Amino acid sequence: MAIQATARGQLSLETDVLVIGGGPAGTWAAISAAAKGAKVILVDKGYCGSSGATAPSGTGVWYIDPEREKREEAKASRYAMGGQLAEHEWMNRVLDRTYENMNKLGNLGYPFPVDPSGKPHKRGLQGPEYMKLMRKLVQKSGVKILDHSPVLELLADDYGVGGAAGVNTQTGDAWSIRAGAVVIATGGCAFLSRALGCNVLTGDGYLFAAEAGADLSGMEFSNAYAICPTFSSVTKTAYYSYASFYYEDGTVVEGAGSKRGRSVIARNLLAGRQVYAKLDQAPEDLKPLLRVAQTNFFLPFDRRGIDPFRDLFPVTLRLEGTVRGTGGIRIVDETCATKVPGLYAAGDAATRELICGGFTGGGSHNSAWAMSSGSFAGEGAAEYVLKLGDSAKSRSLRGLSSQSLTSASADGGASQSRTQEYVQAVQDEVKPYDRNLFRTEQGLSDSIGRLDGLWKAQRENAVSVSAEGVKAREAAAMTATARWMYHSALARKETRGMHKREDFPTIDGGQRHRLISGGLDEVWVSTERVADDAASQERQPVKESVTA
């Protein structure tokens, strides 16, 4: 469809493995593919090293000593919370690989703190430090990095995916890269909500994967909201376990809390009652430790002259969508392959249900998944390409974008304001707590009707190969993501993991399955058994699956 755009590419490159996205998942994928002897290019929408959810923040990591007892305890800790959708085999593999990768990071120069015996303590990673090191390691392994080079579409032939095309947003130059295999590591979708580091995460990879014919999984687990000061982007939530929540007059908001009590905060905000927080539960001697351990948590307060331990500050719940949700591209085997040959997925772009079901809790699983799945995907992609041999070179590829891509910006300002309208329209469906956090059949169906219309409208517009076109594609990806989310949410008639149905408030043992979804003009949803309780993986369509 977009042949003229890809042919136009001023920059045209060839490689074995193309990695899309340079966060933890993408950088681990690149290093791991290179270690297998593959030639690798990594492209990032922003800058590999500062872009994505981890870079400005930092993460606790699911790093567990390989002793059997500790591992069993670690696996059990989230199993029920995640709605029993995780699989033991996958948890084992990810725990093993995370342990290995974290030890590697220590050896390669990550400055872990040490315990009193002098042993490095590896429970967390500071984002800026971690991602600066990852960029260095990627470069050291001979991988070529293209920054500010978002992908606009995948390229493929009848044998599978064979590259991608995009634009450099700083030079305006189009580019295209032929590759034997492609790893999607574009992160999740936070719907441009301005959560910390998340505005580059607009679900692009989901859309690319679906356009290539891959499935998604667990898209109902996509309504993560983070507690955050109203005036800030810093969605770090761990410290709110030391918070009390108050109304303006100083009375306590009963039941409000950072974990299970988020709903109480949401209901108050919905009713128009501003909620305030104060970290007054933090013991005095812990305060200096807290200040050092999450420097950026305090940054907005310090810059406003607020002492969060003593002063009340207004809070909101900021949407993080799938970034701290668990849904994403469905993977079909241990190499993180999708069902489309040559296409792999890792990190937040891929489903995390395999290790944490429908809930990520207070983090650490996400970062473990990003570094492990990144390694699996990079290795898998490299092995696939090396088997393919030279046949990749003579392939005749076409662009897969469902919107037609054109080389020139057709109508300048008009398309820009149209994109803004689309973004606003999607946000109006996914941000409100009474639509996305507290879900009902009525609310979901109404939203789906409007989102389907929005998709049709966007689908008809040509998108220019330019920085402006990137935004139009982001808006389309957000619309598509919202549709898979809500179609899946409608099909799950129970409350499980982070998915809450007001009209089905309890868990239903009969629905302990994954929901697979996909499709562009027509969205479909079907079920898939969780491996642990069944030998068969056959899929069955959901009877009431709604289509466009």
Add this chain to the structure above:
Amino acid sequence: MIEVVSQSRCVSCNQCVSVCPTNVFDKGEDGIPVIARQDDCQTCFMCELYCPVDALYVSPDSEGVMGVTEEELEQQGLLGGYREKVGWGRGRVPVAKHDYMYQLSVRSGF
């Protein structure tokens, strides 16, 4: 959002232009980058961390411009404060290594 590029401090290295994930800056004709797309700023503070001479200030408000000036920031000592805390820059120790990281992790599980 990003609000200030200090004309007096900037050494025109264009690091900020490179590292900003949402491409907010343009290279300036006089060598000093300009905030060209302020509305795209995601308030991630990364440009501040990468600026070698503490010439940038990102104000904490993610939705609107607060209108701070370089003089005010100088007076309040707010330029470069984040980089110092993170322990980046010559002669500093990265906060990642800080003993409190270990202590907090043992005490609270973070």
